[in-house]
Amino acid sequence: MSRANVAHTAAAKVLSAVPYFSELDPATLKTVARSAIRHDYETGQVVFLEGEPCAGLYVVQSGWLKVVKLAPDGREQVLRVVSAGEVFNEVSVLTNVPNPATVVALEPSTVWIIQREVMRRLLDQHPRLARFILQNLAEHVLYLVSLIEDLSLRTVEARLARHLLEQASAGELRRHRWATQTEMAARLGTVPDVINRALRRMVEEGLIEVKRHQIRIIDRQGLKAKAMLDE
Amino acid sequence: MIQGNRRLAEQPVPLIDPTRCDGCGLCVRVCPTGALAVKDGKAIVATPEACNYTGLCEAICPTRAIRRPFEIVVLDEKTTKVE
Numbered sequence: 001m002s003r004a005n006v007a008h009t010a011a012a013k014v015l016s017a018v019p020y021f022s023e024l025d026p027a028t029l030k031t032v033a034r035s036a037i038r039h040d041y042e043t044g045q046v047v048f049l050e051g052e053p054c055a056g057l058y059v060v061q062s063g064w065l066k067v068v069k070l071a072p073d074g075r076e077q078v079l080r081v082v083s084a085g086e087v088f089n090e091v092s093v094l095t096n097v098p099n100p101a102t103v104v105a106l107e108p109s110t111v112w113i114i115q116r117e118v119m120r121r122l123l124d125q126h127p128r129l130a131r132f133i134l135q136n137l138a139e140h141v142l143y144l145v146s147l148i149e150d151l152s153l154r155t156v157e158a159r160l161a162r163h164l165l166e167q168a169s170a171g172e173l174r175r176h177r178w179a180t181q182t183e184m185a186a187r188l189g190t191v192p193d194v195i196n197r198a199l200r201r202m203v204e205e206g207l208i209e210v211k212r213h214q215i216r217i218i219d220r221q222g223l224k225a226k227a228m229l230d231e
Numbered sequence: 232m233i234q235g236n237r238r239l240a241e242q243p244v245p246l247i248d249p250t251r252c253d254g255c256g257l258c259v260r261v262c263p264t265g266a267l268a269v270k271d272g273k274a275i276v277a278t279p280e281a282c283n284y285t286g287l288c289e290a291i292c293p294t295r296a297i298r299r300p301f302e303i304v305v306l307d308e309k310t311t312k313v314e
Contacts (some may be wrong), residue, residue, distance in 0.1 A: 166304040168303045169305065179301055180300050181299070181301070182295070210301075212283070213301055214252035214301065215301050215303045216305070217306065
């Protein structure tokens with residue numbers, strides 16, 4: 001067997017292990033495998049950068065990679081981690097946009113790229129494949145939505161902590177400040193349900209206690225830390 | 232709208248906005264202490280001394296007519312207990 005054939009047998013093996021490619025008949029699988037391009041990466045090596053034109057669908061044969069968004073100040077938000085048998089960059093197959101994120105190898109990894117045109121033809125001819133990809137993307141969207149919710153909740157907690165400290169210390173001790181959760185939400189740019197959850201988290205963390213109508217700050221330093229105020 | 236007066240401090244109860252309340256009665260059913268009732272098509276805190284401020288009424292109200300005012304205080308050595 002020629003070296004090319006051996007390589008593409010490996011590709012076919014990897015592809016057949018991926019849930020949605022496993023639906024394809026052997027002949028189609030072989031055709032796809034033959035057009036697949038293999039890439040090997042060392043630990044820490046960048047597979048592709050956000051914004052670069054996308055090469056196609058990536059299938060992981062081995063290794064461990066992270067999908068991240070990088071902030072200008074160098075901060076990194078991990079969106080996803082992929083390992084053997086998983087697929088990434090499905091987005092590129094369906095749209096014409098450049099890579100939506102950066103992918104970096106966390107350990108020596110091997111991936112196979114299936115070019116966009118090949119994928120598009122496959123999708124036209126195999127509705128079940130299309131359905132699988134849709135389901136995958138939908139699940140990913142759900143996960144991202146919960147991630148966004150989490151991130152924004154943390155920001156609200158910091159704002160709420162600061163707000164509680166400010167409200168408690170405004171004026172003399174005798175002047176009590178009253179607020180409903182709805183008012184707090186409007187002030188902090190969120191909704192009452194989020195304020196409710198943030199308050200409950202702070203209670204769990206021992207920063208405040210809620211006794212009837214009173215929100216009592218019991219750990220002022222802790223709350224300051226949560227508000228990220230330095231002192 | 233929310234007055235920081237002594238009357239409120241004595242026995243705070245959830246505020247029910249009659250322009251939002253449609254008298255559905257969910258709050259009455261969910262209240263663990265039976266403090267609420269529907270009168271003339273609107274929910275009211277019929278038995279304020281029974282109110283535990285659990286907030287189930289606020290959470291369940293479909294029109295967001297119920298709001299509990301909160302007082303934010305700091306408890307440390309310098310503060311005397313708030314009445």
